[in-house]
Amino acid sequence: MSRLKSPKETAKMRVLFADDEDNLQELIRSEVPRMGYSVTVCPDGLTAVAAMEKEAFDCLIVDLQMPGFTGIQVIERAAELQPDMDTVIMTGNPSEKTAIEAIQLQVFDYVMKPCRLADIAGLLGRVWERRQNRRQVAALEHRVRRAEGETKLIGDHPTMHEATRLIERVAATDSTILIRGETGTGKELVARSLHEKSDRSDQPFVAINCGALPENLIESELFGHNKGAFTGADAARAGLFEMADGGTLFLDEIGELPLSMQAKLLRVLETGDIRRVGDNETKNIDVRVVCATHRDLEQMVHEGTFREDLMFRINTFEVQVPALRERMSDLPLLANHLLARFRPDMKPDMKDAFAPETLKLLAEHVWPGNVRELANVIEHAAILCDGLPILPEHLPRHFSSRQLRKELRSSGPTSLRDMEMHAIEEALQRHDGNKPAAAAELGISLKTLYNKLNAAIDSKAG
Numbered sequence: 001m002s003r004l005k006s007p008k009e010t011a012k013m014r015v016l017f018a019d020d021e022d023n024l025q026e027l028i029r030s031e032v033p034r035m036g037y038s039v040t041v042c043p044d045g046l047t048a049v050a051a052m053e054k055e056a057f058d059c060l061i062v063d064l065q066m067p068g069f070t071g072i073q074v075i076e077r078a079a080e081l082q083p084d085m086d087t088v089i090m091t092g093n094p095s096e097k098t099a100i101e102a103i104q105l106q107v108f109d110y111v112m113k114p115c116r117l118a119d120i121a122g123l124l125g126r127v128w129e130r131r132q133n134r135r136q137v138a139a140l141e142h143r144v145r146r147a148e149g150e151t152k153l154i155g156d157h158p159t160m161h162e163a164t165r166l167i168e169r170v171a172a173t174d175s176t177i178l179i180r181g182e183t184g185t186g187k188e189l190v191a192r193s194l195h196e197k198s199d200r201s202d203q204p205f206v207a208i209n210c211g212a213l214p215e216n217l218i219e220s221e222l223f224g225h226n227k228g229a230f231t232g233a234d235a236a237r238a239g240l241f242e243m244a245d246g247g248t249l250f251l252d253e254i255g256e257l258p259l260s261m262q263a264k265l266l267r268v269l270e271t272g273d274i275r276r277v278g279d280n281e282t283k284n285i286d287v288r289v290v291c292a293t294h295r296d297l298e299q300m301v302h303e304g305t306f307r308e309d310l311m312f313r314i315n316t317f318e319v320q321v322p323a324l325r326e327r328m329s330d331l332p333l334l335a336n337h338l339l340a341r342f343r344p345d346m347k348p349d350m351k352d353a354f355a356p357e358t359l360k361l362l363a364e365h366v367w368p369g370n371v372r373e374l375a376n377v378i379e380h381a382a383i384l385c386d387g388l389p390i391l392p393e394h395l396p397r398h399f400s401s402r403q404l405r406k407e408l409r410s411s412g413p414t415s416l417r418d419m420e421m422h423a424i425e426e427a428l429q430r431h432d433g434n435k436p437a438a439a440a441e442l443g444i445s446l447k448t449l450y451n452k453l454n455a456a457i458d459s460k461a462g
């Protein structure tokens with residue numbers, strides 16, 4: 001049977017109020033609960049500190065002059081006892097000195113008496129909204145961390161050491177970096193790692209996939225727009241360059257950027273000035289740009305689909321991220337790392353987390369989707385297994401069937417591209433031709449799947 005919750009448990013926020021004025025105490029005690037918050041009212045600072053020592057609160061509102069502790073002293077104690085709490089000063093004797101102290105103590109607001117009820121309701125509403133936003137940010141950070149893992153490049157293969165060495169070298173500079181590698185190899189992770197090792201690490205890291213946006217939206221996404229700049233632009237909006245100001249902007253799949261935008265990007269990289277769509281003014285920004293591609297940009301330059309000047313501008317340094325099949329010795333390391341990401345509760349031990357048969361099956365796979373595909377497989381296994389070790393039956397179905405490998409062995413030497421196509425065809429069959437589902441299983445983007453299918457058609461035709 002469910003227990004009836006007390007008003008304190010159902011309240012949106014727990015408020016601690018300290019003031020020596022009887023009338024105000026009465027008003028707060030009767031009115032704040034009507035606003036949906038629970039409130040503890042104290043007549044002085046000492047009682048307020050005692051309450052904080054016993055119970056957790058979300059918001060503290062204090063008068064400045066009270067018997068015992070002053071409001072400032074109560075806030076100082078609050079910072080030690082409950083640093084997560086938002087604090088507000090409500091005073092009839094404002095002064096420059098206390099206002100400065102309040103700023104130093106990072107109080108949320110400094111309000112003057114007398115306060116109307118509507119002012120108190122507005123104030124508490126703002127505190128609640130800020131706490132909600134903070135919770136949402138924390139939840140999003142948690143989700144991102146879980147999906148992306150920590151910014152730690154796992155790999156002991158010489159090619160990974162080479163990549164890491166280069167990252168360490170160039171991180172401290174402001175040079176534009178081009179990261180090359182197949183889909184899912186960890187290019188974004190390399191970009192984040194560059195950012196975290198740079199002096200900009202306390203500023204934003206903003207990422208965009210240039211291939212994921214329709215051509216007409218890319219400009220406003222990158223540079224922002226003014227109100228009314230185009231149909232649907234109901235309000236002015238900052239673009240990603242502005243959001244990343246002071247930090248790093250990661251332009252993934254730079255090869256997909258339309259030619260018209262390539263010219264605009266080049267101008268921005270050369271001048272540091274951006275112009276919102278529909279704006280006449282430019283704004284100078286300080287952004288380090290890191291680009292990535294799985295495409296052969298030189299070939300694209302040759303074909304006229306990528307600007308040569310832009311290519312020279314973005315590839316001051318190049319970091320090559322190897323495909324997983326080129327560093328299969330790293331697979332057990334990566335598998336353990338990814339298992340720990342999805343099941344931190346399991347604390348997988350390096351040696352025994354995966355049964356030898358499981359590792360063997362993983363080692364025999366071609367991994368067209370690289371580490372992302374491996375991450376999908378490990379997540380699948382982490383959900384299915386009740387405990388360690390991970391057995392072959394915990395892997396997605398196509399791993400348990402050795403069909404593909406048998407066929408490959410019996411058909412003699414096979415090119416990597418053939419093996420890749422084989423894996424794609426099998427995935428398509430398993431999903432009755434559903435391309436998004438097949439791409440998800442393989443750990444590659446839908447766009448990559450189409451590219452690979454088109455390339456296969458072209459090579460058959462040619």
Ligand SMILES: Nc1ncnc2c1ncn2[C@@H]1O[C@H](COP(=O)(O)OP(=O)(O)OP(=O)(O)O)[C@@H](O)[C@H]1O
Pocket residue numbers: 147148149152153154155181182183184185186187188189190252294334337371372375445
């Ligand atoms: N060396 C690595 N160590 C740990 N995790 C990795 C490594 N490489 C890739 N990953 C993980 O694999 C997944 C895919 O990586 P990421 O998104 O960086 O690849 P990508 O090359 O940018 O892919 P795309 O080309 O599709 O944009 C992420 O979950 C990432 O954390």
